[in-house]
Every structure is written in C-alpha cells, then in structure tokens.
Amino acid sequence: MTDHVSALGRGAGTRFGSGWISGVLAVVLGALAYGGVLCLLFPSWLTTPDARAHYPLDVVRFLIYACLVASFVLGTLSVLLRRSKTLGITALALTTAATLLGGSSARVGTLGGTRAYVGLDWFLLNVLLLALIFIPMERLFARLTTQPIFRRAWQTDLTHFAISHLLVQVTVLLTLAPATVLFAWAARPGLQGAIQIQPLLLQFVEIVVVADLSEYVVHRAFHRIPWLWRFHQVHHSAEAMDWLASARLHLVDIVVTRGLSFVPLFILGFSPPALYAYLIFVSFHAVFIHANVRFRFRPIEQLVVTPRFHHWHHAVEPEAVDTNFAIHLPIIDRLFGTCYFPDGRWPSAYGLAGSPVPDGWLRQLGWPFRRVRAVVH
Ligand SMILES: [Zn+2]
Numbered sequence: 413m414t415d416h417v418s419a420l421g422r423g424a425g426t427r428f429g430s431g432w433i434s435g436v437l438a439v440v441l442g443a444l445a446y447g448g449v450l451c452l453l454f455p456s457w458l459t460t461p462d463a464r465a466h467y468p469l470d471v472v473r474f475l476i477y478a479c480l481v482a483s484f485v486l487g488t489l490s491v492l493l494r495r496s497k498t499l500g501i502t503a504l505a506l507t508t509a510a511t512l513l514g515g516s517s518a519r520v521g522t523l524g525g526t527r528a529y530v531g532l533d534w535f536l537l538n539v540l541l542l543a544l545i546f547i548p549m550e551r552l553f554a555r556l557t558t559q560p561i562f563r564r565a566w567q568t569d570l571t572h573f574a575i576s577h578l579l580v581q582v583t584v585l586l587t588l589a590p591a592t593v594l595f596a597w598a599a600r601p602g603l604q605g606a607i608q609i610q611p612l613l614l615q616f617v618e619i620v621v622v623a624d625l626s627e628y629v630v631h632r633a634f635h636r637i638p639w640l641w642r643f644h645q646v647h648h649s650a651e652a653m654d655w656l657a658s659a660r661l662h663l664v665d666i667v668v669t670r671g672l673s674f675v676p677l678f679i680l681g682f683s684p685p686a687l688y689a690y691l692i693f694v695s696f697h698a699v700f701i702h703a704n705v706r707f708r709f710r711p712i713e714q715l716v717v718t719p720r721f722h723h724w725h726h727a728v729e730p731e732a733v734d735t736n737f738a739i740h741l742p743i744i745d746r747l748f749g750t751c752y753f754p755d756g757r758w759p760s761a762y763g764l765a766g767s768p769v770p771d772g773w774l775r776q777l778g779w780p781f782r783r784v785r786a787v788v789h
C-alpha cells in the first residue's frame with residue numbers, strides 16, 4: 413500500500429476482492445440515500461427553495477430506492493469479504509437508519525415558514541453528478557495512473573465540497589451583496605437593455621470574457637496581497653490534482669472571488685438565461701481543469717483553459733509560480749505576461765514546498781486568521 417492510500421484502506425488492503433471497493437461504494441450510496449430521505453422529511457430545512465419546486469419526486473424516490481438496495485447488497489458483500497467490518501457495517505447502519513425513517517417512500521414533510529436552510533439537496537445532487545462524470549473519466553484517462561480515487565487528504569477536500577454546498581444560502585447572499593448593495597447605482601437601464609437584446613449565445617461569450625477578466629484581477633490580487641494570499645494558499649496547498657481538489661477553497665476566497673467577479677456582470681445586466689448557462693459552464697469547467705486527466709485538446713488548448721494549463725498554476729516548479737491566473741481564457745495571461753505553458757509537458761508535482769497550511773477543513777478555515785510573524789509567499 414502506498415502512502416497515497418488513506419486511513420480507509422489501512423489494515424485490510426484495498427485491492428479488488430478485498431471488500432474495500434464494495435465497502436466504500438456501499439458507504440457512499442448509503443450516505444446519499446440517508447441524506448435523500450432526510451431531504452424528503454425536512455424539506456424546509458434541508459432543500460434549496462429555488463430547486464424544491466422542480467424536483468420530479470418519482471425520480472428522486474427511485475434514486476433513493478436504487479441507492480438503498482445497492483448499498484445493502486455491496487455492504488453485505490464487503491462484510492463477507494473483508495476482515496475489518498467497519499465499512500460494511502457503516503453502510504448497513506446507514507441503510508437501516510434510512511429505511512426506518514421511511515426509505516424511498518418517506519412522506520414529504522411540511523413546508524414551514526422557515527427562511528434559513530442548508531443545501532443538503534444541492535450537495536447530494538452535485539456530488540453524485542460530478543462523481544458519476546469525473547471518477548470514470550479519471551479512471552479511463554488518468555494522467556497519473558497510480559493516483560487512487562481516495563488519495564491523501566481526500567476527506568479534507570470532500571468536507572470543503574460539502575460545507576460550501578450546505579452553506580449555499582449564505583454564500584449566494586454574500587456573493588450577490590457587493591454588486592447589489594455597493595454597485596446598484598452603477599446600473600444603467602439603457603445599457604442593460606442594449607445588452608439584453610443581443611442573442612443569448614453572444615451574451616454567453618461576453619459573460620465568459622467579462623467574468624474571466626475580473627476573475628483574473630481578483631485571482632492575481634489573491635496571489636499578490638499577503639493577507640489575501642493566506643486565504644488562497646489553502647487552495648494551493650493541494651498536493652494531488654483531481655476533480656475533488658477544485659473544492660479546496662477557503663470560504664473567504666469563494667465569497668470574495670465570486671462576489672467581485674459578479675459585479676461587472678450585474679452592472680452590465682446580462683439576461684438571466686445567459687447567466688444561468690454561464691453558472692452551469694463555470695461549475696463544470698472549474699472542476700474539469702483540476703481533474704487528473706491527460707487530455708490536451710491540442711487544437712484549442714491555446715484558446716480555452718485545459719487541465720494542463722491550470723495544473724501549471726498549481727505546479728511546484730519555481731518558473732510556474734504566479735502564472736496562469738485565468739480560469740477560462742489563456743489569452744488573458746498572454747496579454748498580461750503571466751502565461752507559463754511549456755509545450756506538451758506537465759508539472760512534476762503540485763502544491764507549495766514547505767506549505768504551512770494544515771490538513772483538515774476546520775484547521776484550514778481558521779489558519780489564515782492566525783497571527784504569524786512572517787507571511788511567506
Ligand atoms: Zn491561484
């Protein structure tokens with residue numbers, strides 16, 4: 413077993429046939445089903461109001477049912493195969509608890525007048541969707557073939573992913589605040605009207621350009637200004653690149669970057685459908701550029717940011733430090749002289765040499781606020 417393999421695998425091996433794969437899958441599916449049942453029971457507290465009305469309930473119930481059955485079967489298999497029963501029993505406990513709460517036929521709870529909620533539905537759906545897309549992609553087209561799915565510190569990154577989704581109400585509110593509170597005066601109905609009559613596809617392209625220009629400025633500031641760098645350093649402390657590493661972002665980093673990037677989009681007043689299309693695009697693209705995949709997209713890699721371009725942003729090589737700030741368009745880095753994209757090569761390793769950033773979500777949350785004698789860039 414390599415040191416990449418986390419505590420989950422310790423003690424009883426992780427190879428095929430050891431009951432580890434079935435055990436991990438069973439726990440993940442059991443947790444998804446349990447979370448889904450909780451969403452049915454307590455929709456006011458655990459689901460996103462904007463999404464709530466659009467859920468096809470039959471499909472949701474079927475998904476919960478399929479997860480419960482698969483978790484039970486795989487959990488039982490893991491218990492039979494594996495010396496250490498922790499994974500299998502955890503999965504069986506989750507399926508039992510979910511079933512006792514009503515399982516896939518749990519009655520939908522009443523929608524009270526609660527205003528505060530956590531986005532458990534948003535987290536469950538997104539983690540399921542992204543895992544279904546990226547885990548097979550990274551297995552089939554891995555750049556680093558020896559890097560396992562459960563590489564070191566995956567728990568930290570999954571917790572970042574979970575918390576930023578669960579706190580969606582707070583992060584969306586804070587993201588919209590700088591624009592709506594501070595820049596409402598800058599909106600010009602005439603200009604906004606002229607922008608909104610353009611075709612949606614053109615607006616989408618304009619949003620990508622405008623958003624990436626502001627993301628570039630904010631991102632560069634996070635690298636340049638020492639107290640901001642302490643927050644962004646959390647993102648750069650990742651030593652393994654994969655889809656989950658994209659989630660390692662301090663909450664301050666998320667809110668400030670999204671909030672400031674949204675200001676010009678708000679002032680220009682793009683049409684909501686074009687903005688939603690961009691939100692879907694950025695939430696996929698930002699994950700994809702971190703993925704452990706070897707695609708180069710040679711014809712377009714100078715036009716659109718690819719995994720190889722952003723992997724260089726995370727590289728340990730000194731010549732790559734403070735380069736490739738753009739999220740979508742490499743030309744922005746070329747224009748400002750911050751591009752580092754050696755032909756065909758990939759970085760030798762990722763992260764910050766001698767990084768003081770600790771492991772674990774809570775420690776990373778508090779770390780930038782700690783007083784230090786010297787800030788190392
Ligand atoms: Zn960065």
Ligand SMILES: [Zn+2]
Pocket residue numbers: 647658702722725726
């Ligand atoms: Zn990154």
